[in-house]
Amino acid sequence: MEVTRTGYVTLVGRPNAGKSTLLNQLVGEHLSIVTPKAQTTWQRVTGILSVGTDQMIFLDTPGLLEAKDMLQRAMLGAALEALAEADITVLLIDSTTKPDSREAASTIEALSETNAPLHIALNKVDIADEEAIRAWEAWADRELSGSVYKLSSLTGEGADALLEGLRADLPVGPFLYPEEDIASDPVRFFVAELVRETIFELYHQEIPYSTFCHVEEFRENQDPVYVQVQIFVERESQKGILIGKKGRAIRELGEMARMKIEHFIDMRVYLDLWVKPLKAWRKNRGHLNRLGFRLPESDEPSAS
Ligand SMILES: Nc1nc2c(ncn2[C@@H]2O[C@H](COP(=O)(O)OP(=O)(O)O)[C@@H](O)[C@H]2O)c(=O)[nH]1
Ligand SMILES: [Mg+2]
Known part of the structure; x- marks a missing residue:
């Protein structure tokens, strides 16, 4: 029998980093809502991608942020819970912004919820300038250990390299969903x-x-x-x-x-x-x- 590999791939990052756009790009369907406004995703959204003998179950999450009311606490809770379930974590970064030590600290703290291998995706390279991208590369090199990718969730540029990296880290296991499924929510x-x-x-x-x-x-x-x-x-x-x-x-x-x-x-x-x-x-x-x-x-x- 063929060996299959299956895993939960949790997408995390600050609000507006492009997590939902990436989920949609990888699965090829508009599953997770996307708007220019921050904090659009309120609950976990699941998207499934099966390629050959690999199945990746992507968990899109609300942005990591300081929770100010009960709803935001539920949102942060959903993100941390999805991190705890991760077989692989993808940290998405909006590389049109600059590394900010206070925000970065809270992201690193959230990542301590999991021991899963980390992949760092510097997103929005279609519009980010070189200098900001280099600043994030240096930050990632200094603060975290994990493979770094440059990509655009919007155009799909660079997404294949990320997928290859993720597939290499998938644990061996049976598919959890039929291979034609792309979603698990009703x-x-x-x-x-x-x-x-x-x-x-x-x-x-x-x-x-x-x-x-x-x-x-x-x-x-x-x-x-x-x-x-x-x-x-x-x-x-x-x-x-x-x-x-x-x-x-x-x-x-x-x-x-x-x-x-x-x-x-x-x-x-x-x-x-x-x-x-x-x-x-x-x-x-x-x-x-x-x-x-x-x-x-x-x-x-x-x-x-
Ligand atoms: N130019 C560009 N815009 C992007 C990219 N990824 C996301 N966006 C935009 O950034 C905004 C926030 O995206 P969204 O996926 O909702 O971010 P989330 O809060 O992390 O889920 C939307 O207006 C997206 O169209 C990208 O790679 N390039
Ligand atoms: Mg979102």
Whole structure:
């Protein structure tokens, strides 16, 4: 029998480093939502790539950051948990930025969650200048031990070399998913995420960060498929902003999100959006649990 190799490859890094873009690039499908705004990914997203006798299960994670409220603690918890599960870790760096000792220290601390082999990907080389890239190379050389790659998650340049490096570190083991699978989360998860991504694109300031989406109904045995999504906001006033004058804003949201969902499931969709205030849900353990966030068990009650 042929020997297969399988492993969890956890993608970590600061917000906006390009982790979700890399996951999508490697798997070849828009699985993890991407926006120019920081902190778009709130939960772990899994993407699977099987090549020959190798299976890599990529875990995209929320950015490593200082957690300021209960939601951010759940986000950081998800990243650390994914690190603890890693067979291989990829640290993504936005090489358009400069090494910053304070931020770098928190990244290095997070990496202590795992003994998995580390691969360091200096991302965004399509737009980063040489000097910044060299500064990060020197930083990586000084602070960490692991192979260093230069790549662009957006264009795919350099991604093959990273994949080769990852495959060489995979532990021997049976495939955990059928080789044709690219995702393990249910379709409903991706549908809710696509609505949330569109909110990040259309709304500003605190609105995207106050909003969470949940699929209430998904009837796929009809044409068009009926999808009802509940959009939770933190305050009544945000409901008005989401809906907009004469419902114009939410109509645009519905239209754009519907097209993304149709593209994703390759079926016609009727998208029914409902907005509901759920008071200060970002700070409320019960609400977060009901919305599917897992809070670290040792977590003390929120200060605010
Ligand atoms: N030019 C360029 N932009 C990138 C690259 N990777 C990610 N981005 C952009 O950086 C922003 C953040 O990317 P995202 O994948 O959401 O970062 P994450 O927070 O680490 O998941 C988005 O606007 C991406 O389009 C890259 O390699 N080159
Ligand atoms: Mg992301």
